[in-house]
Every structure is written in C-alpha cells, then in structure tokens.
Amino acid sequence: MAGDNVKHLSDKDFEETVNSATPCLVDFWAPWCGPCKAIGPMVDELANEYVGKLVVAKMNVDDNPSTPGKFGIRAIPTMILFKGGKVVDQVTGAVGKTQLVAMLGKVL
Amino acid sequence: MSDYQLIIVGGGPAGLTAGLYAARARLKTVLLEKGVPGGQVLNTDWIDNYPGFPEGVSGFELIDRMTAQAKRFDLEIRSGAEVSSMDLAGPVKSITLADGNVLTARAVVLATGARPNKLNVPGERELAGRGVSYCATCDGPFFRDQEIAVVGGGNTAIQEAVYLTRFASKVTVIHRRGELRATRVVQEQAFANRKIEFVLNSRVTAIEGDTGVERLRLRDNDGRESTLAVQGIFILIGIIPNNEVLPAEQLEMAEGFIRTDQEMRTNLAGVMGAGDICHKEVRQVINGAGEGAVAAMSAEHYLAGL
Numbered sequence: 001m002a003g004d005n006v007k008h009l010s011d012k013d014f015e016e017t018v019n020s021a022t023p024c025l026v027d028f029w030a031p032w033c034g035p036c037k038a039i040g041p042m043v044d045e046l047a048n049e050y051v052g053k054l055v056v057a058k059m060n061v062d063d064n065p066s067t068p069g070k071f072g073i074r075a076i077p078t079m080i081l082f083k084g085g086k087v088v089d090q091v092t093g094a095v096g097k098t099q100l101v102a103m104l105g106k107v108l
Numbered sequence: 109m110s111d112y113q114l115i116i117v118g119g120g121p122a123g124l125t126a127g128l129y130a131a132r133a134r135l136k137t138v139l140l141e142k143g144v145p146g147g148q149v150l151n152t153d154w155i156d157n158y159p160g161f162p163e164g165v166s167g168f169e170l171i172d173r174m175t176a177q178a179k180r181f182d183l184e185i186r187s188g189a190e191v192s193s194m195d196l197a198g199p200v201k202s203i204t205l206a207d208g209n210v211l212t213a214r215a216v217v218l219a220t221g222a223r224p225n226k227l228n229v230p231g232e233r234e235l236a237g238r239g240v241s242y243c244a245t246c247d248g249p250f251f252r253d254q255e256i257a258v259v260g261g262g263n264t265a266i267q268e269a270v271y272l273t274r275f276a277s278k279v280t281v282i283h284r285r286g287e288l289r290a291t292r293v294v295q296e297q298a299f300a301n302r303k304i305e306f307v308l309n310s311r312v313t314a315i316e317g318d319t320g321v322e323r324l325r326l327r328d329n330d331g332r333e334s335t336l337a338v339q340g341i342f343i344l345i346g347i348i349p350n351n352e353v354l355p356a357e358q359l360e361m362a363e364g365f366i367r368t369d370q371e372m373r374t375n376l377a378g379v380m381g382a383g384d385i386c387h388k389e390v391r392q393v394i395n396g397a398g399e400g401a402v403a404a405m406s407a408e409h410y411l412a413g414l
Contacts, residue, residue, distance in 0.1 A: 033246045034150040034168035042144055042187060062249075072319055074250040074340065075237040092237035094150060096143040097188030098206055 003040075005047035007057040011064040017057060019085040023107040024055040025100075028078045030062050035094035036077040042097050043079075046104075053108055083107045110200050110212035112136050114407050117191055117203070118219035118350075120147025121393045122383025124174040125400030126217045126407075131181035133408050138211065139178075140189040140203070146171045147221045148347075148384070149393055153245035153271060158393055167245070170393070191353045196379045199414075214414060215378045215407040218354065218366060219400060222347035222384040222391075227259065231315030232343070239321025239340045244268035247340070248275045256340035257282055257324060259312055265344035266290035266298045272342065273303040280304075280336060282326065284311045307336070315341060349385055362387040372403040373410075380406050 009017055009026065018024045027043045029036035040058075047056035061068045061076060071080065071087075080090040081103055089103050114130050116123045119141030130137040139145075149155070152167035161170075175185070190206040194216075201216045224242040226232060232240055241247040244258075248271065256276045258269040261283035267290070269279050281288075281298070286309050288295050298304050307326065313333075314325040324336045349364045360367045360375040365387035372380045380403035383396040 030249070032153075032249065034152070034166060034171075035146070035243070035246055037168050038144045038146045038150050038171065072238050074239050074320060075241050075243070075247045077246075078237060094143050094146065096190060098142075098190050 003044040003047070005051050005056065006044055007055055009057045009059045009064070009067075011066045014059065014064075014067045015085075017055060018082040020055070021084070022053070022055050023088075023104075024057060024082045025104065026080050026082065027056075027058045028061050028068055028073055028076050028080070029058055030060060030076060033076050039077055039094050042100075046097070046100065050104070050108075054104065079103075081107060110214055112138050112211065112213040113411055114138075114215045114217065114404070115140065115201070115203055115211055115213040116217045116219060117194075117353075118147070118221050118383065118385070119145035119185065119187070120219060120221045120383055120396065121149055121171070121174060122221070122396040122400040122403075123147075123217070123219035124171070124178050125397040126219060126380075126382055126404040127183040127185070127400075128174070128178040128181060129401050129404035130217075130407065131178060131183035133404070135404075135408060135411065138184045138186060140191060140205070140211075141185065141187050142190040144187050145175050145185060148223070151243040151245055155393060174397075194353060194355050195358075196355055196376050197358045199378070201378065215380070215411055217380045217382055217400070217403045217407060218374070218385060219381070219383045219403070220350040220354065220385045222349050224343065225346045225348050227312055227343050227345065229312055229314050231317070231321075235315055235317055235321050238319065239317060240315060241340060241342050242344070244272050244342055244344070247342075248272050251276045251340045253277050254339040255280070255337065256342065257312075257336060257338045258342045258344060259283075260344040260346070261285060261288040261290065262344070262346065263290045263294055265342075266294045268342060268344055269304055270294075270297050270301055273301055276303065276340075278303055278305065280307055280338065282307045282310055282312060282324075282336075284329070285309065312341070347384065347391070351385065354385075371406045372399055373406055378407070378410050380404075
C-alpha cells in the first residue's frame, strides 16, 4: 500500500536511522506546505521501489523542531540523502522523480 | 499511427483543465508533468478569488480536486515525465522525454507555465533554502518572531508580506520603485499592518550570512548604500517562462512567452498554448484554467478536421 514502506522519523529516532548502514532519504515536510503534500505520493512510490536498498523517511518539522534546526532547514520540502550518518546531497523544492532518482544514484 | 491524439505538456491548472476537457471528449490524451501536478499554485496558501469556493480554497486542495476531476474521465497523467525536446512543425508532433522515450500525437497543448524570477545577486544561490525563499506559504513558519524582508511591489509580494506578518515580528518590503504595483485593496491591507515597513526606491545588491541569511546590502536610486539585518528574504519579483524545452525556431514567441490567438492556437497547426507560458497580461488560476479548456476544444476541432 501507498506509504507503508515510509518510516516516520522523530527527533528521538532520527540519528539512529541515518547512522545505519543502509542509505537514507529524509523528506522534511509539514501539513501546511502545499508542495510538500503534492510530492508526498511520489516519495511513497520511491519507498516502495527501493525497499531493502534505501530507507525512505519523512519528518514533520512542526512536531520535530530540533533536527531541522540542526541542518539549517528554513525551506520545505527539503530532501536530504544520508549515508553512514553523513549528508551526501540535498535538494529543496517540489522536484521531480527523475531528479531524485539521479540523486539516489550517488549512494546506490 | 501516432501514440496519442493529444499530448499536454505541463500539469498546472491550465494543463489539468485541458486534460479534463480532452479526456471528457474521449480524445486519447496524455498529460506530461516534469514533477508532480500543481505548478505555481501550490505555492499559494489560500485562493479567495476562484469561483465556486465561497470560503476560499488552498492551492493544494484546488489542484487535488482538479486532478481528481480529470482522472474521473480517465486522463492519463505521467508525473516525473521530463521533456527534453519537441518537434512540432509537421502533422505528427513528436516529444522526446529525458528518459529517451519518444511520444507522438497530431495535436499538442503547451502549458509549461512559469517560475519565480530571481534577483541574481551574490549570496542568493548560496543561501537558497537557508533564509532565501521564493514561497511564503512553504517557508513562512520558519521565521516565527524573526525579522524578514520581502522584495517586490506586485500583488504576490504585497499579499505575501501581509501573510508573513502571521509569523515574523517585522516585515520590510523592498521595492525598486516609489510606488507599489499591487492593486489598491492589497495595498491598503499592507499599509494598515503595523508589522510592515517599506523601503522604496531601493534594490538589494547582495545577500550575506554565514550559515543562513544575516543581512542584506541595499542601494537606493540615488546610489546611497545601506544594510538591513534580517534572517530571511522572500523574493517575489515576478516570473520567467518555462520555455527551455519549447522549439524556439518553430514556435512564434514574444519576450519568451508563446503567442496565441483567441482560440489559444499558436502559429503551428495543431499546437495550442495555455496558461502562464502564453504572452498575456493577466496570470490568474481562473484564466489559466479557462485557456486550458479553450486549448483542448481547439485541439478537438483541429483533430476533427483532419
């Protein structure tokens, strides 16, 4: 089902998830952000397609203020790609799937 | 044989409405969208002047409803389908996608839209997403109790300046002219708002800061320089056309936008334009959608005559 393979992160379990061996894509979003909601289904799709190879996660910036602050995020949607806890790449705005898949190529 | 009767390029209000009309007229149609359906209207928090929504509607909900309506008539929408080139001159139009696939049809509606213009000053690109923003709805809440600037004097800039006062402690509107371009009712709201200050006859020459925006460098029209300490800057200075994939050598354009007649026909037989990519004065959701409807009906008429 849509979204079943997406992990919903909080400030508490963020570190543990991005530090794991599997690369991780985090979508920082909020319910008041139209472009965030528009790309939501596309992020769900990626999660389904990359199951086992990539952790696809979402973080609600309203409920979890500390992590976005740490990464200097002042615009959403922002997507950050992590490998072994390190930021590999990041992109802001309602980007297309093609661009995201190209970005994932850096870790997969 | 071509793959489709009609290809629509772009999934904003114009493209989605063209898709609704074409699918309902049972034309074999595909809508190509490089990202996800929506376009610039997603950047709008609340739309008060789209008829049929007496309480107003959010940009996201309006698009969600338009998409659902087009899908009810089985419109094929391909999200993430980026066009790399087009050949629109002959009777069969071909559109090449970034993934190498080629789609053909005898009619095309171009609804590629526009995107926010940039200031093109030092620091803008470096600090994008770190205090430099083009979308008040998306990023406004990050500036709670902070001081920010809005650049621009049009309807979008002034309306969003008012919106941003919900979060920011102070909003400074910077405009290069002595008067705002926004309509009277929008201006009055801004003038009545005590959190908004105006710096007119001035432009931003640089955006500075270490890990985020810290200050702006300004120059007024007499050449005097000053700095303004802000944590955010919202750049709302109009739009530029998404025309990079349009065949400039085939299509008649004006100032980068497509020239169309009243029936939304371009200079090329079977090729229509709709929405913000068209050369026109008024760019609202309502006329973008209206143009999409007209373009689809022109396409239907053209195909029937073949």
